[in-house]
Amino acid sequence: MSHKTEITVARGDGIGPEIMDAALRILAAAGARIEPEFIDIGKKVYLAGNSAGIDGPAWESIRRTRILLKAPITTPQGGGYKSLNVTIRKSLGLFANVRPVQAFNPYVETHYPDMDIVIVRENEEDLYAGIEHRQTRDVTQCLKLITRPGSEKLIRYAFEYARTYGRKKITCMVKDNIMKITDGLFHQVFDEIAVEYPEIEANQQIIDIGTARVATAPERYDVIVTPNLYGDIISDVVAEVSGSVGMAGSANIGTTVSMFEAIHGSAPDIAGKNSANPSGLINASILMLLHIGQPDVAEKVHNAWLRTIEDGLHTADIYRPGHSVHLVGTAEFAEAIVERMGRAPERLRKWNIDPSTDTRIRVPGYTRQPAKKTLVGADLFVDWVGEPMDAGVIGGDLERLTKEAGGELKLKMITNRGVKVYPDGFPETFLTDHWRCRFVHPETVPAGEQTDYRPVVHTDVTHLMNTLTANGYEVIKTENLYLFDGERGFSLGQGE
Numbered sequence: 001m002s003h004k005t006e007i008t009v010a011r012g013d014g015i016g017p018e019i020m021d022a023a024l025r026i027l028a029a030a031g032a033r034i035e036p037e038f039i040d041i042g043k044k045v046y047l048a049g050n051s052a053g054i055d056g057p058a059w060e061s062i063r064r065t066r067i068l069l070k071a072p073i074t075t076p077q078g079g080g081y082k083s084l085n086v087t088i089r090k091s092l093g094l095f096a097n098v099r100p101v102q103a104f105n106p107y108v109e110t111h112y113p114d115m116d117i118v119i120v121r122e123n124e125e126d127l128y129a130g131i132e133h134r135q136t137r138d139v140t141q142c143l144k145l146i147t148r149p150g151s152e153k154l155i156r157y158a159f160e161y162a163r164t165y166g167r168k169k170i171t172c173m174v175k176d177n178i179m180k181i182t183d184g185l186f187h188q189v190f191d192e193i194a195v196e197y198p199e200i201e202a203n204q205q206i207i208d209i210g211t212a213r214v215a216t217a218p219e220r221y222d223v224i225v226t227p228n229l230y231g232d233i234i235s236d237v238v239a240e241v242s243g244s245v246g247m248a249g250s251a252n253i254g255t256t257v258s259m260f261e262a263i264h265g266s267a268p269d270i271a272g273k274n275s276a277n278p279s280g281l282i283n284a285s286i287l288m289l290l291h292i293g294q295p296d297v298a299e300k301v302h303n304a305w306l307r308t309i310e311d312g313l314h315t316a317d318i319y320r321p322g323h324s325v326h327l328v329g330t331a332e333f334a335e336a337i338v339e340r341m342g343r344a345p346e347r348l349r350k351w352n353i354d355p356s357t358d359t360r361i362r363v364p365g366y367t368r369q370p371a372k373k374t375l376v377g378a379d380l381f382v383d384w385v386g387e388p389m390d391a392g393v394i395g396g397d398l399e400r401l402t403k404e405a406g407g408e409l410k411l412k413m414i415t416n417r418g419v420k421v422y423p424d425g426f427p428e429t430f431l432t433d434h435w436r437c438r439f440v441h442p443e444t445v446p447a448g449e450q451t452d453y454r455p456v457v458h459t460d461v462t463h464l465m466n467t468l469t470a471n472g473y474e475v476i477k478t479e480n481l482y483l484f485d486g487e488r489g490f491s492l493g494q495g496e
């Protein structure tokens, strides 16, 4: 029990140093078995000419201790500075962002006194992979990547989290009624993993209605697991409706390294005034203590902190006449918590994690399952502006060209922004200069869900591309069409 865990600590910018000093003071008083090692990241490092805001020795420390307790940093104004959080998250594979948010009624004003939600958000994939292209004069695209290993790791973490911390229910939020393949995979993985945790109620909700319900009835939710973009939005909705944006901490969990921080920024407007609320960083520290297996210390900090809030010692951001007793500064708030170490709250919800629980959550490795992959065609995306813009013209021409050139692929349909415009399109459909032309084997029958696809080979696709290019068409992108164990690995066009 006396073994100390080395942790890397970044005191940050703005209010960072003040709230970090407060948090460390409290951790020391609670008997946290930690050995902090300090690094410089953020503004100073950016301004020294490092566009990432983090240098070699800092990376070395984080990768060695595997734990980063981080105060907020300031990204200097002006171009060229990369987001430090994104750099750390991506470089170290921090796949899960965990944000517990609860109400502290009546001490912090909220319409939802019973809310107590944990958002587990995927952190590396989805539209945030940052793969964007402008393909034509009219059209840009961003690639949405949802992977099986990424989804498995995250969703398993969410279930392990629920099991470890006695949470009863997990809601998976996606939009797989529209994105059947990407969000569909996330949902499918959720269903597969849920079976292994029968004691946890698992359900699913479409993200749009889910977000609306979270905003109006947050007390109905427990743990929410969701891909990156939805998670980004819903985490902020949850923090906002709790009324306690300044109180929440978050964990960014990786398979080796993890990072813990408050959800707010460096608040330069109040920096150096000893008035910032250190609660967000205190809560981040509690998440860190649980992660490194010190639930006994986490409990002490949590209860003493709640007791302080209950006793009405409040920093300016949450001070409300009638509910607050003393307006305190950052350092005084920390001292008040230290004085209450060993005491528990009377009104606010007490800690309910057994101190003997092993709170170190481990996520098992990924085993790739084999699947037979069969090439059955290709989507060629073509930049074309016709006079007039008529799908019949490009469709008829591509059919004629490919017939003349021979080969194993024929035009099945053309879509424009996903809507089928050839054959049998509507003249009302708006047309851009971006045409997705689907080619399959001529004997592929019939259209629709029950299609019997025939295999083709890669040289059929290159032959087709050469034919189009030689006839003046600009192919801006191709996507091969595959079956996986006989199942279609591509969506149908709207109206296909």
Ligand code: NAD
Residues within 6 Å of the ligand: 015, 071, 072, 073, 074, 075, 076, 085, 246, 261, 262, 263, 264, 265, 266, 267, 268, 269, 270, 275, 276, 277, 278, 279, 280, 317
């Ligand atoms: P902010 O969260 O720093 O501040 C928003 C408002 O909330 C301000 O009025 C501020 O005074 C107040 N506030 C924030 N934390 C508080 C606390 N603990 N106690 C009392 N009041 C608090 O957001 P911002 O102003 O948009 O950003 C300021 C800087 O922080 C920017 O440089 C931004 O890039 C950076 N930032 C860093 C992180 C991070 O390091 N994780 C996150 C968000 C923003």
